Amino acid sequence: MTIWHPRIADNARMKYLGIVEALEADIRSGRIRTGDRLPPQRSIASTLRVDLTTVTRAFNEARRRGLVDAWAGRGTYVRADDAKDWQPARRAGLALVDLSMNVPPPPSTIDMQKAIKSGFGSVLASPRGLDYLQYQESNGNVRHRLAAAAWLAPRLGSVSIERLLVAGGAQSALFAICETLLHTGSIIATGTLTYPGLKSVIAQNGLIAAPVSMDEGGIIPEAFEEVCRSQRPSALYVVPTIDSPTTATLSVERREKLANIARRHDVGIIEDDPYTPLRDEILPAFAKLAGDITWHVSTLSKCATPSLRVAYVVAPSEDHASRLAKTLRTTTLMASPLLSALASRWIRDGTLAEIVAAIRAENVERQRLAATILDPDSYAADPHGHHLWLRMPPHWHALEFADHAERSGVAVVPGATFSVTLERVEAVRVSLGSAPNHDTLKDGLALLVGLMAQPSLATKAIV
Numbered sequence: 001m002t003i004w005h006p007r008i009a010d011n012a013r014m015k016y017l018g019i020v021e022a023l024e025a026d027i028r029s030g031r032i033r034t035g036d037r038l039p040p041q042r043s044i045a046s047t048l049r050v051d052l053t054t055v056t057r058a059f060n061e062a063r064r065r066g067l068v069d070a071w072a073g074r075g076t077y078v079r080a081d082d083a084k085d086w087q088p089a090r091r092a093g094l095a096l097v098d099l100s101m102n103v104p105p106p107p108s109t110i111d112m113q114k115a116i117k118s119g120f121g122s123v124l125a126s127p128r129g130l131d132y133l134q135y136q137e138s139n140g141n142v143r144h145r146l147a148a149a150a151w152l153a154p155r156l157g158s159v160s161i162e163r164l165l166v167a168g169g170a171q172s173a174l175f176a177i178c179e180t181l182l183h184t185g186s187i188i189a190t191g192t193l194t195y196p197g198l199k200s201v202i203a204q205n206g207l208i209a210a211p212v213s214m215d216e217g218g219i220i221p222e223a224f225e226e227v228c229r230s231q232r233p234s235a236l237y238v239v240p241t242i243d244s245p246t247t248a249t250l251s252v253e254r255r256e257k258l259a260n261i262a263r264r265h266d267v268g269i270i271e272d273d274p275y276t277p278l279r280d281e282i283l284p285a286f287a288k289l290a291g292d293i294t295w296h297v298s299t300l301s302k303c304a305t306p307s308l309r310v311a312y313v314v315a316p317s318e319d320h321a322s323r324l325a326k327t328l329r330t331t332t333l334m335a336s337p338l339l340s341a342l343a344s345r346w347i348r349d350g351t352l353a354e355i356v357a358a359i360r361a362e363n364v365e366r367q368r369l370a371a372t373i374l375d376p377d378s379y380a381a382d383p384h385g386h387h388l389w390l391r392m393p394p395h396w397h398a399l400e401f402a403d404h405a406e407r408s409g410v411a412v413v414p415g416a417t418f419s420v421t422l423e424r425v426e427a428v429r430v431s432l433g434s435a436p437n438h439d440t441l442k443d444g445l446a447l448l449v450g451l452m453a454q455p456s457l458a459t460k461a462i463v
Contacts, residue, residue, distance in 0.1 A: 004032045006044045015050055019058035024067055027078060038068065038076045045200055051171065052196040052417065057100060060411045063403075064096050070403060097444035098434050100411040102244055102387050103306050105366060105433035107358030112305060115351060116342070123341045132337040138329035139321065140166025140340060147344035148312040151352070152298060155276055155285050162318045165325060168335040169309040170274060170299035171197045176327040177270055177295050177313070178205055180320075182234055188270075189233040191219050193246055193418040193425065195272065198237055209420045212236075216380065218248035221257035228265035235268040240286060242275035242385040245418050245429035249382060252283055259290040268316070269294040274302035277356045278363060278384045292316050300343055302386070303356045310335060310343045360384055366432040366441060373445045378452075379430075386433040390448070392426040395455035402428055405451055410444045 004026065012018030026032050039047075041055045048055075059076060062068045070076040106112065123129060139145070145161040152159055167173035174197060182188065184206035190198060192211040202209050210231045213223035219238060227233060236258070240250045250258070262269050271286040271294050287296035291314075299311035315321035328334070346352035367383050374390070381388035390412070392398050402414040405428075415425025430448065435441035 004036065004038050006039065006047050008048060008050075015048075016054045016058040016061060019044070019048070019050075019055065020061045020065065020067070023058075023062055024065070027067060032078055034078050036078045038078070040075070042203065046203055049204070050200075052200050053101075053413070056196075056413065056417060057411075060098075060100065060406050061096075063406060064411075096406075097410045097440055097447070099430050099432070099441075099444050100413050101434045102302070102429070102431040103433050104302060104304065104359045104386060105362045106436065107355060107362050109358045109361075110355055112355075115355070116305075116307070119342045119345055119351065120338070123338065123345055132341045134337065136334050136337040136340075137325075138334050139325040140164075140335060141337075144340045144344045147347045151347045152296075152312060152314065155273075155282050156288050156291075156296065156314065159314055160318070163315050163321045165313045165315065165321055165328065166335045166340050167297075167311045167313055167328060168332050168339075169301060170272060170297050170311045172328075172332050173297050173299075173311045173313050174198065174270070174272065175201050175204070176324055176331055177297070178202075178207065178235075179331065180324050180327045181268055181270075181295070182207055186235070187231050187233040188235045188237055189224060189227050189231075189267070190237040190420060191243070191246075192421050192423075193243075193415065194237065194420055195239065195244060196417055198272075199420065211420045214246065214248070216246075216248060217254060218243055218246070218250045219254070219258065221254055221261060224258055225261045225265075228261060228267060232265070233267055235270055236262055237270045237272065238286070239272050239274075240276075241273060241279060241283065242382045244387060245389050245413070245415065245427070247380045247382045247385055247387065247389050249279070249283070255284065255286060255289055259286055259294075263290060263293060267293070271296045273297065274299045275385065277303040278360050278386075279382070280360075280384070287314050295320075300352070303359060304346075304352060305355075308339055308343060310339050363433070366435075366438070369438060369441060370430075370432060370445055373442065373449060375449075387429055387431045390428050390430050392428070393452055393455075396426070396452065397424070398426050398428050401451065405448060408447055408451060410447050412448070 007022045008018035009021035012021055045052045045055045068076050069079045144166050145164045148164055149159045149161055178201050187208045187210050189210045189212050191214045210227050210233050212227050213220050242249055269286050287294045293316055296314040297311055300308045315324055363384050367381055379388045379390045398414040402412050405412055412428040412430050415427045419425045
C-alpha cells in the first residue's frame with residue numbers, strides 16, 4: 001500500500017482546494033492507487049501546517065468529487081472506480097451546499113466587491129499610499145494601532161497603543177501568543193468543545209489540553225477551578241461570545257467568576273473574541289475585567305470578510321506586547337500593510353460599522369429562516385450568530401450523519417472536530433453564512449431535516 005505524502009498544489013485559489021488538487025493529481029499520475037489509505041486528517045494538518053478544518057473541508061471536497069471513500073473508525077481510502085454505493089452530489093448533477101465554513105453571510109445591503117475595490121483605491125491614492133506596499137513594523141504602525149484602539153473602545157474602554165498589536169488574522173495571533181506565553185508540555189485549559197484552530201496550535205507546539213466541562217451557558221466556573229487545582233494550567237482559552245460550535249455566550253457573572261479563578265491560580269487568559277461586534281448587547285470583555293492577565297484577540301474576518309486578514313491583539317502589558325511582537329516578527333514578520341490600511345480606513349470613515357450592521361441584520365434573517373425549518377428543540381443558536389448547533393436524534397451518530405449529509409449534497413461539521421475529549425459528541429455545526437443566498441440555505445436545511453427523519457440510513461444505533 002502506497003503512503004500518500006500530502007502537499008498543496010501551486011496556484012490553488014484556497015488551501016483546501018490545493019490539497020484536493022494535489023491528491024487528484026497524484027491519483028491520476030499513479031503515485032497513489034485505488035485502495036490506498038490516506039493519512040489521518042490531523043497528521044495532514046500537522047504536516048502542511050494548516051488548520052484541521054481546512055483538511056476536513058478538503059476531505060469533504062475529495063469525497064464530493066468521487067476521489068475517496070470514508071468510513072467512521074476505518075479511515076479514508078482512494079476510491080475504487082466500481083464502488084456501487086457512492087452517489088456524490090457532483091455525480092448526481094447537484095451543487096454541494098457547503099454549510100461547513102463559519103463565515104459571515106454576504107450582506108444584502110452592501111456590495112462587498114465594490115467596497116473593497118473602492119477602499120483599496122482610496123488607500124493607494126492617499127499621500128501615504130506607497131508606504132503600504134513596503135515592509136512595516138511587526139506590531140503594526142501607529143496609525144493602524146490607533147484605529148484598532150478606536151474599534152475596540154466600545155468593549156474594552158481606553159487601551160494604550162503600546163499594548164496593542166496588529167496581526168495577520170486570529171490564527172497567526174493565537175499561535176504567536178501560545179509560542180510567547182507557553183512551552184512544550186504547558187497545559188492550556190479550554191472547553192470540552194473548542195476552536196479546531198486551537199487544537200492545531202496545541203498539537204503543533206506540544207501543549208496539553210485540559211478540558212473544562214461546559215453547559216448551555218458555556219464553560220462552567222466550578223469545573224475550571226477544579227482543573228486549576230488538579231492540573232495547574234498555565235492559560236485558559238475562551239471564546240466569550242457566540243462560542244463556536246455551541247453558540248453559548250458567557251454571562252457577566254460567569255466572566256467575573258472565571259476571571260477571579262484565573263487570577264487566584266495565576267492562570268493567563270487567552271480571549272478569542274471574533275463575534276462580539278455582531279451582538280446588540282456588548283458584555284464586558286475579560287480584557288476589561290482582568291486586563292493584566294488577559295490576551296485579547298479580535299479578528300475582522302468573522303464580522304466583515306475572511307479576506308480581511310487582520311486581527312487586533314491587546315497584551316496584558318507593554319512588556320508582553322514587546323515579546324509578542326518579536327514572536328510575530330519570527331513567524332509572520334508582519335500583517336499585510338495594505339489590508340491593515342484598508343481596515344483602518346474603514347474604521348475611520350464608518351464603513352466597517354456599516355458592514356458589521358449589515359451582516360448582523362443578515363444573520364438575524366437567516367436565523368429566522370432556520371427557525372421556520374428546524375425543530376426548535378433540536379438546536380441551539382444565537383439570533384445574531386453565523387451558525388447553529390444541531391443535536392442529533394437518538395438514531396444518528398454525528399459522524400455518520402455528516403458523512404451521509406455530504407453524500408446527499410450538504411456539508412456540515414461533526415462535533416468530534418471540536419472535541420478535546422474521547423466522549424462522543426452527537427451534534428453538528430451548521431454554518432448559515434456560507435450559503436450564497438436564502439434559497440440555497442433553505443434547500444440545505446430542508447435536506448438535513450429530511451435526513452434526520454430517516455433512521456434507516458444510520459449505520460449504527462446509539463445504545
